[in-house]
Amino acid sequence: MIITQTPYRVSFAGGGTDLPAFYQHEPGAVLSMGVGHHMYVTVSPRFDKTTRVAYTRVEIADGIDRIEHTIAREALRMTGLGEHLEITTVGDVPAGTGMGSSSSLAVGMLNALYAYKGQVTSPGLLAEQACQIEIDILGKPIGRQDQYAAAYGGVNYIRFNPDHTVDVEPVPCRPEFLDQLEKHILLLYTDQQRDADVILKKQSEGSADKMSVLRQMRDLAGELRNTMGGKGDLDDFGRILHEGWELKRSLGFGISTAGVDEWYQAARRAGAMGGKLLGAGGGGFLLVMAPPERHEAIREAVGRPREISFRIDRRGSRVIFISDRYTF
Incomplete structure (x- = not known):
């Protein structure tokens, strides 16, 4: 076997x-x-x-x-x-x-x-x-x-x-930065499963009209790589995550939902630095980045959904x- x-x-x-x-x-x-x-x-x-x-x-x-x-x-x-x-x-x-x-x-x-x-x-x-x-x-x-x-x-x-x-x-990341990143992230289950193929098909068909936004999203990946190098900067990491959230939502294609938007805004009010909806969008897990001392307030703000641990x-x-x- x-x-x-x-x-x-x-x-x-x-x-x-x-x-x-x-x-x-x-x-x-x-x-x-x-x-x-x-x-x-x-x-x-x-x-x-x-x-x-x-x-x-x-x-x-x-x-x-x-x-x-x-x-x-x-x-x-x-x-x-x-x-x-x-x-x-x-x-x-x-x-x-x-x-x-x-x-x-x-x-x-x-x-x-x-x-x-x-x-x-x-x-x-x-x-x-x-x-x-x-x-x-x-x-x-x-x-x-x-x-x-x-x-x-x-x-x-x-x-x-x-x-x-x-x-x-x-x-290349310092172990201390990765340890802190793991402690800052919550993975919250929206209790919605979706067919990613449907969303991705819409995105592929509409990419020609969204090239400038997609280009900015690609460039954020490079910014995150630079942010994680050296000493690492968690505040910058959270800022870039939030910028990516706004860009991805602007694409449309059913990537977010009203319920997920409400969760994200509630998490932000409770102290989240940034976050993203994993995968193609439409449901699944919402990743939220926040100082560990704000995690309990965030859980309460979004109604204490199921969650899973985050480890690299x-x-x-x-x-x-x-x-x-x-x-x-």
């Missing part, structure tokens, strides 16, 4: 410039982090000459073409594996909440299947092939940041080039368990 653990991600600035509608014209960029909530994928031998895939439902298929789980099916094709396999997926956070779960699944699935074959892979290959599966094969109208954030982990400035290549640059995952997708190999 092989088990992989792949982080979800939080993107702080530049979201939307990883879509080809933007980066085919000029480079896009995001500042993102792998976070300590994960997708787990297991792969093990199966006695029957079928493939069993267990996720929110269970499939038993007598051929790859009959597998309905699209990412599992295409990952099996890409890695050249098929029958006699048991595959399971378990995520810490539900899909549709803005933390890049589908891309973490694609990266983790590929990592597990390659490990089952005895092949060592690189983060770059995992991210590139996950993009091929999600974007080129399955035709999802998504960007290219989530796959790279999941594969690499850590804190990265990720640049998307017009020729479709991607550059991943780790951001510095390692990316990895194999965490390998049992003795045997086949039937």
Whole structure:
């Protein structure tokens, strides 16, 4: 049996410039982090000459073409594996909440299947092939940041080039700054799940009319990278987050909702420095940055929603368990 653990991600600035509608014209960029909530994928031998895939439902298929789980099916094709396999997926956070779960699944699935074959892979290959599966094969109208954030982990400035290549640059940060950043952030669940594909499709179709705003959003990713370097400046980080919030809301496309806007304004009145709605928007998790002593007031101001911890995952997708190999 092989088990992989792949982080979800939080993107702080530049979201939307990883879509080809933007980066085919000029480079896009995001500042993102792998976070300590994960997708787990297991792969093990199966006695029957079928493939069993267990996720929110269970499939038993007598051929790859009959597998309905699209990412599992295409990952099996890409890695050249098929029958006699048991595959399971378990995520810490539900899909549709803005933390890049589908891309973490694609990266983790590929990592597990390659490990089952005895092949060592690189983060770059995992991210590139996950993009091929999600974007080129399955035709999802998504960007290219989530796959790279999941594969690499850590804190990265990720640049998307017009020729479709991607550059991943780790951001040098003092450990003290990252420790304080972790303590300043709340992840609040809006209790709304959404189809990111719908929002991203609208954004792709409307990007030509929003290039100036998207350009400013991309440039904020560079500002955040500079802010995190050296001694790090939490006040500047919060200011840039708030500026990014205003820019992203101005795009429209259903990115925010009246309820989320009310939460954000209430959090600001209670002492939040800045924040953002994770992922494409429309629901999911609201990230709020504030001094720890203001956290309780913010929770009260927004009605004490469910929340999850924020920790930076510095390692990316990895194999965490390998049992003795045997086949039937």
